[in-house]
Amino acid sequence: MSKGCSKLDEAGAARDSRGTYPGKLNKIINLFESLPEDERRETLVSYADNAKKQEPRQHENFDLVDVRKDEECTDTVGVYLHVDENGKAHIRMTLGPEVQTLTRSMTAILCKGLEGSTPQEILDLPSDFVRRIVGGELVRIRSQTVYYVLTRIKSICKVWLDRQRMAAVA
């Protein structure tokens, strides 16, 4: 698989997204890219097994909570965002029992990989890394599943940033 994923920006120019990922996420991407297909699947399942560890812990407080059941997902998914005094985002997630394995994998991967990034960094994140983690075959056969968690995390970050901007204007 090519590491040099490039995409077109709004002006149509090629933009290389390589190296623009947060450090923790980059490590996860590199790990998955080094694995043969069967080990990649095993590692995805290991992450899925750990998805429950990404749930909110007792006494944690959050700036925003977004719990909902979307048509894109088979069960309720909750996203909890806390932004600390240094502007770093900390994300927790809850998943209903019917949520599919790949969605659980992406939950654990993204909560770990994006820990400590800023909401703006998360919002600016190109989505091409998802294919590099799950592999082209799983993207091809379940394209509707693999981007869902990233979309939800970006969505809560956007709401947080919009509120910050509105507060600054006011």
Place this chain on the structure above:
Amino acid sequence: MATHPTQYAHPEALVETDWLEKHLKDEGIRIVESNEDVLLYDTGHIPGAVHIDWRADLQDPVIRDYISPEKFARLCSRHGITPDTTCIFYGDKANWWACYALWAFRLFGHDKVKILNGGRDKWKAESRPMTREVPKYPATNYPVPKKRFDEEIRAFFDEALGQSKSGKPLIDVRSPGEYRGEITHMPEYPQEGVLRGGHIPGAKSMPWKTATNDDATFKPADELAKIYLDQCGVKPGTDTVVYCRIGERSSHTWFVLTYLLGLNNVRNYDGSWTEWGNKVGAPIEKSA
């Protein structure tokens, strides 16, 4: 009032969880898991079961069609399946995808097929053994099927249209909202590219899951007969076509009609609503 059967027409097409646990190592059978959740098999499966993915393994990646007979032979050979192997299918979602895989096997003439009644959900609910160990079977030399049984169990657009025009039984097994044309996708699933909502004129609505109990097993024969013979107007000796969105949910209903009620002239229109709803010139109805 018609008398309804009290037993399935082909009870041998089902195996129960209790039976399977006692026959896991029988020679001559291959347990096949087929799911909607693409990684579910990897999280644990029935010991000895192989995994067949409905899209990656059974569908052609380029042409909207099933794999070639050559690829089917290679798939079976890889899993140690011969034409004499009895394939016992099971999976998530009340065996919805398992029935789809079974139907695809029948397309290639593999007749020794069964469904695990209750599927993966019931097996897990009963705390029966699961493993993450992927079995390896000696490769076989499955002969390339000489024909695909499209004519017998598969309907294409023109045949579905003919069915509609002639007023013969057509069963739409999608959700009521899809049937009425209020939505163009399954509730809880993304829109997958259908331009228009509604149903094929004359089709009766009977969501696929009507045939199952809460524990994912099939309803008894007399209840199934009331649902399909009385409410849908299906008759022995009359052609019946079933459809959904891409032919997966309807393969579950095809299994019920063919194996549990014993109708031998049921075909699955796998082009289904993703073809009909986009097809230029295809008539639709939106009535309740």
